[in-house]
Amino acid sequence: MRRPHPVLRRPARITAALLAMAALAACGGEQPTARTEATAPTTRFTENGVTVTLSVSDWHPPKATLTAVFTPEEGFHLYSTDLPATGIEGVGRPTAVNVTGVLAAEGRLTAAAPVQSISLPGVDAPVPVYPDGPVTTTLPVRATGNGNATVLVGYASCSSREGCTIPVADRPVQLRITDDGPAFDTP
Template identity: 35%
Template sequence: MKLGVKCLLTFALSVLISACIKQKNDALLLATFTENDVEVSIRLEANTDGNHFLLATFIPPNGHHLYSKDIPLTGVEGLGRPTLLELSANSQMRSLGGLLECVPSEIPDFEPMELLVYPAGIVTLSLPVQLPPGNEWVDETVKVTYMSCSGNGCKAPVVGKLIPIRVPGAGMSIMGDENE
């Protein structure tokens, strides 16, 4: 029993680490934008096993934190908004698992205690995906949600912002030539 739990924990840790490490040779920048002083970049990465991950990196202003992916969409008691990366309803990509976070959320030192936060700084979320079928580039849309706060106040939330991206079909390399 202990060996099974240890193997499961080792696997979970390896997935978390792979979600946090940039694989420059197999990364494709899909979109960048800044809204409410938070810089966001969306990338597609492939690991050595050929699995694909859609990643969103959120860079809030110095001293600002973001809220956990696990809080409700409307926050806790109306406070905060989750940090999310989601496929749109009509996406040709398919999610192959839950959203992973690069840093664990923490219980805040203020009320409500259920309003989980990430430590101040950069947060990267990773979503394992299956690419659309085919050998062509596909226009897609992803949604991002976030809200950054500091001890001096909060920025307005960004909820369900639609971001247009272009992804390769499953039959292509993610580093393939977009003009093919």
């Protein structure tokens, strides 16, 4: 006599949950691994060819991590966070995330992408950029109390074939800090 498959012996709701997680994974979805990730406040905007997704995670009052994922149009790259504010010989603008109000930066903005140098026509010095595609940056932050904060986002994107987009400088995104944690204001 054959034994039933182990999955068939589990209670129906456990099997249903496992099947739902498997279906989510097969579709490329991600499963939250911690409560802070599942409930992280998130907002998004698109300007000048780049979609920026902001989220606040690892909320352990008064500290948190502000994450910004920059997704330029296909074939475009972003400039490095280390690029000078005015670019190299006037070309490019740094990828930047700053905070004001009741949030203060607790360190430097870091990117999870390697920096590469490119040569551009008419520019003598190499220009530091990230590879084409999305770039995830993180900024450790500390709340100094409850109230309003502003996240200021800056970037520029370029393509070797199509040229550059107009830079975005200090694009404000509003965030409220309360006893319940951070929340982005909806536009």
